[in-house]
Amino acid sequence: KKHQWKVFDIKVHFFSDNGSVYEVTAPEGTIDSTEKNEVMKLRLSKEVTTKSSSGYTFISPDAEYVKESHELLFPGNIQITGPVKGPSDILITGDQMTLNLKTNEITINKNVFARRRGSSEIMTLNSNQAILNGITKVAVFKSNVRLKMSEFNIHSEVATFHFNKNTLNSAILSDNLEVTSEDKKITAKKLIVDFKTKTFTFQGNSEFLSGGDSLSGDELTISEDGRKIHVSNAKAVFNPNSKPKPIRPLKID
Secondary structure, eight states: OOEEEEEEEEEEEEEOTTSOEEEEEEEEEEEEEOTTOOEEEEEEEEEEEEEETTSOEEEEEEEEEETTTTEEEEEEEEEEEOSSOSTTOEEEEEEEEEEETTTTEEEEEEEEEEEEOSOSSOEEEEESEEEEETTTOEEEEEEEEEEEETTEEEEEEEEEEEEETTEEEEEEEEEEEEEEETTEEEEEEEEEEETTTTEEEEEEEEEEEETTEEEEEEEEEEEGGGTEEEEETOEEEOOTTOOOOOOOOOOOO
16 A cells, blocks of 8 residues: 655755765655555655755756656756856756666756856857766767857767866767858867867868868867967868958857
8 A cells, every 4th residue: 555645845865876965855745655654756846956966956846756766857847057166167957857866877858958157258058968977077968969159159969078176177079060150160070179278179080161261181179269270181272262361269268
């Protein structure tokens, strides 16, 4: 025989298999239990706040803990901040999130939007899915990734962001990569962004197109705010009718 209990002012700690802790608070909820008072499901409502030991904070209208799968389910919209604070702080929103307490994998399955909050430089991202890790501070965005950095538009299928302490270290974008801005276009197999050195490295069949001119090679690196471009195994084709224009890099504060 099952029992259901109505509970208020809830504060509960969930422990992952490797020891990470998730503190969940909510104004009210219900507990489904067995006749031996063993909790099978816990439903939380009216603005649920979840804080992870790795620095993430999740806010959602509802959540549900399922003992059988050892998962926290967030069926509606979700707002996520972290895992760092300061200039690298990221706000992520989306729908239908699952937190797997066995693997520490956090998956947002619909309408993912992210933006960098602590910097004056514009950086926003849209994708169909996001996968975060509750331990390693890695955020992976998948499927139709559209990243806006200053005046540049970047499209790829995968974007992986690496954090360290209070810093956004790097981003790696790959699969159908294309970067556009005004009359410029860059294609490559992979783009590595180093936020500390403000260096942008395009790897694998890299090609830079601007005003009818093209510069291609195995690897193309833009650094020093665009004043320095290095191309390995370079091949250049210049249009005699094109007008030279200054190169504006993928710049981030």
